[in-house]
Amino acid sequence: MKLLILGSGLMGPAAALNAMADSAVTQVILADMSQSQLETGIKQLAGKPGSQKLGVVRLDLSNQPTAVQLMTNFDVIVAALPRMASALAVQAALEAGKPLVDLTIPADTALPELRKLAESSPALVIIGCGLEPGLTELLACHLAEKLDRVDELHIKCGGIPAEPTPPLGYKIVFGGTRLPLREEDAWVVENGQLTKEARYSGVELVTFPGVGECEAFTESFMPWLLGLPMLQNLRRGTQKTVRWPGYAAKITVLKELGLLSDTPITVDGAQISPKRLVDTVLYPYVKMEKDDQDLTVFRVEAVGEREGKPCRLQAEMVDRYNTKQGLTSMARTTAFTGSIVARMIACGELTGRGLQHPERIITGPHFERLVNELKTLGITFELTNHWL
Template identity: 55%
Template sequence: GALLDAVNAAGILVVPGCGVEPGLTEIAARNLADKLDEVDEVHIKCGGIPVEPSGPLDYKIVFGGRKLPIREADARIAVGGALQPVPRYSDVETLEVAGVGRVEAWHEGFMPWLLDLDKFKGLKLGTQKTVRWPGYAAKVTALKELGLLSTQPVDVDGVTVAPKQVVDAVLYPHVKMADADRDVTIMRVDVSGRKDGLPRTYRVEMVDWYDEELDITSMARVTAFTGAIVARMIGRGELDATGWVTPEKVITGKRYKRLLRDLHDAGVELTMTTCKTKVLGA
């Protein structure tokens, strides 16, 4: 479009989607993939939830204004290096997260630009799931199946309104963050494949809590810190690229280590673990 043409004509670098998700999740996935010789699967799970579940959905809006981040459109997964639609809120997994407890994750949308990376072109399976307190997917699926998430207007006693608008308006008092509410952001990225001929899985995990000192949500701070750190890299001329480039294509190697170090300095910790398979008798 016109914006992309203007960026290219100016010879500058624009890094879009540079928050938590999209952003940090794809950056982590790419850098884990770079540790492997071949990549088979990537599974991303991320979400911001209230520390204390309450209300009809056990959820509070931590970003995006007054509208709930729920929709009826299909989600996407990657199979054989290509995107496939799947029902949103399906394939619910249960996770145990240290310090948080049991949560659920369900299909949202695999970021298509990940498939541009050489390591992911033949990806056997790629998923990207949203994390919520247990039971959320079942409740929202009921709303979806009833047609209440539709954005197509319907006539109600001579008034035209989209069902989703009504749902947002009715639910907002129940999902609005109160002054006493606190949030936690959960991110888990698993990339599996082969290294030196043997199966190996790498995991990066983050559990970040509301910032009491600055009085800002975890979601806001991790989003802003990630974007600000990358913006500083651009300002210092450390990213040797121009055009419209998603962050996982430029935040690699030493720049990824710099991002992790700067996030650490800001109080955001990402931890990595490795699962290796040994040769019998070795």
Template identity: 30%
Template sequence: MGVVTVVGLGSMGKAALYYLLKHTNHEVWGYDKSSEVVNNALSLGANAVRADVMDDSVTKKIASNSDVVLTAVPQSIADSLVIKLHDYGVNVVDLIFLWKFSDEVAGRVKNGPLVIPACGWAPGLTNLLAVAASSELDIVEEVGIHVGGNPVNPRPPLYYDLLFSVESTIEEYVRPATIMFNGELKNVDPLSFIYPFKTWLIEGDFSEFYTDGLSTLIVTMPKWFRTIKTMYERTIRWSRHLEVMRVLKDLGLLNNTDVLVKSLGNVLKPGVEDFSLTIVEAKGMINGEPAKIAFEGIDYAREGFTSMARLTGFTAAIVADLVAKKAIVGSGLVPIEEAYVRNRDVLRQVLNGLKAENVKFMLTKTVTAP
């Protein structure tokens, strides 16, 4: 048993806290500056403290009293907090650190305590599934990640509900997405290409667009799979929603982020009943024949948690548990896909942990004979 501290007790952090309390024997602590969310954490049975985690004295105390810190703070402070905790000597699992990969930021944590970056649902779980699927192939040519959290009942005018922060939601539509095409990395405008999307998992009129979720995969995948030529993440939305967002883009209304945050913040309502789609595919060759490996799953809101919070918070909590139990070890920056390469049992443990909360994935292998 160790001490696992969750910093940031919003929807994702609360889900992580819930999982750790329910499924592990660790001593679990939570920190946030909001009295409301701290009280919610106390009601779950956690040791929860109201404090500003960006205060150096608080950060140092958290680091010295913890075996692992799971950080679920806003994107605006995630990088600086993770680096501070790392410098104070504690292992860290974070939801969005290095979501946009940076050599400079990665270099700040290349040695010392373990840091597992961008370890939520997407990126995070999707990274793990991408490398696991690719490892089933003899030759890897393409990896495609198709993910999306959406309201069960989409309502006008935006046909979307707020499932995480307004700022991060808008980022999906305005930040250039890094993808690999013909073996080279390139940046594309997210809404430049909108593709129809269908899946056997659910009926509905869906579309998808490029988003910037490859994170550390842009450096890890080419290192292990030198034949890879194509790699991307696309986010799935109800088609009506992307039609509206495309109009906003064409009118130039996506250019002023500050105004957009205020405007959409007044329109978007917090999501309650949502579902999340995850389809991760690797294509290439097995025994000289074309082949495809796919992980597919759908999850719905349950027990007061949105599906997005479940997938994000539970995945991070499972990984934090594995670090605390020393099932994942290492020094410095260790993306979750690298933890898998070092120990393939990580996949089984993560998927079994998710299954304990009724989150299930199906693995299919298709080999096409001539």
């Protein structure tokens, strides 16, 4: 099978590493518009198992005809791109009629047009198929299916530096050069209804084994989860991002000052987005340097009833930077997931068409296959059952 991986930044080389090691894979091509990014990717993967299968190509996704033509030469595509570039990748795959796995989700404004395009395409495109979104929702649904009734669902996940440093105690491990910060309110489920809550609110202290005390704050619950049969009776649902303590308070100040806004303002006659300015100013402080290491923490809890008794099920994972592979934990947990799913599509294990969320299609034995393969790569989930 032949794989095309879009993006040679923080995620793409990790997806390539995972694919190259599969004996069924004959070719892996990394595509990026930046020659320097491609050279970095090649250097990172040199000498790794299967590296003889690797090639690179320069590609600007804004040139859609060229992107579509390139995609026709592959069995499956993995989009390892910042969110702002995701829609172009999905659009090209749909027009090429080729399956694609997107590690992120296209912008909300782009989704209606993409769904319309998907109606006339034979391609299966799975969006939000990395760590979060992706594994978070898959594990949430897996736990929910084990309960007879689900009352509450709580997701906590985050990638943090192994050693926090000022000013934010955070380093960018996904999404290019822009901080993963948003201004708008977030979805939560209260009393069975979707409602909005201020992002970065609801701060709670959480402890993970071998990591210590962190904080978790309101991000956004994925609203489409309420359409799943096992979550029809959900009363409370939250999705929170995990960081080292103190992060949410600092970001809240930026938000209150209007510095997370994408709406351009005029400064000395020039138009500039406050968020873009913040990204540019802070990037030197939040860029992963050569010797930096990260870790990923993950906890999903489903509360409800099982066998007539109150019950809480939990899935937990702590993953760390892999020094042997030279890969961040975020790249391992995110890109390996997308690469495994892409190969499941290419070999015919996963079938379908249209725009799909992973929890709709990666179920039963497909879910078990994914989790088991991640386990062989050292990414493991501890599942526990607590009677209440």
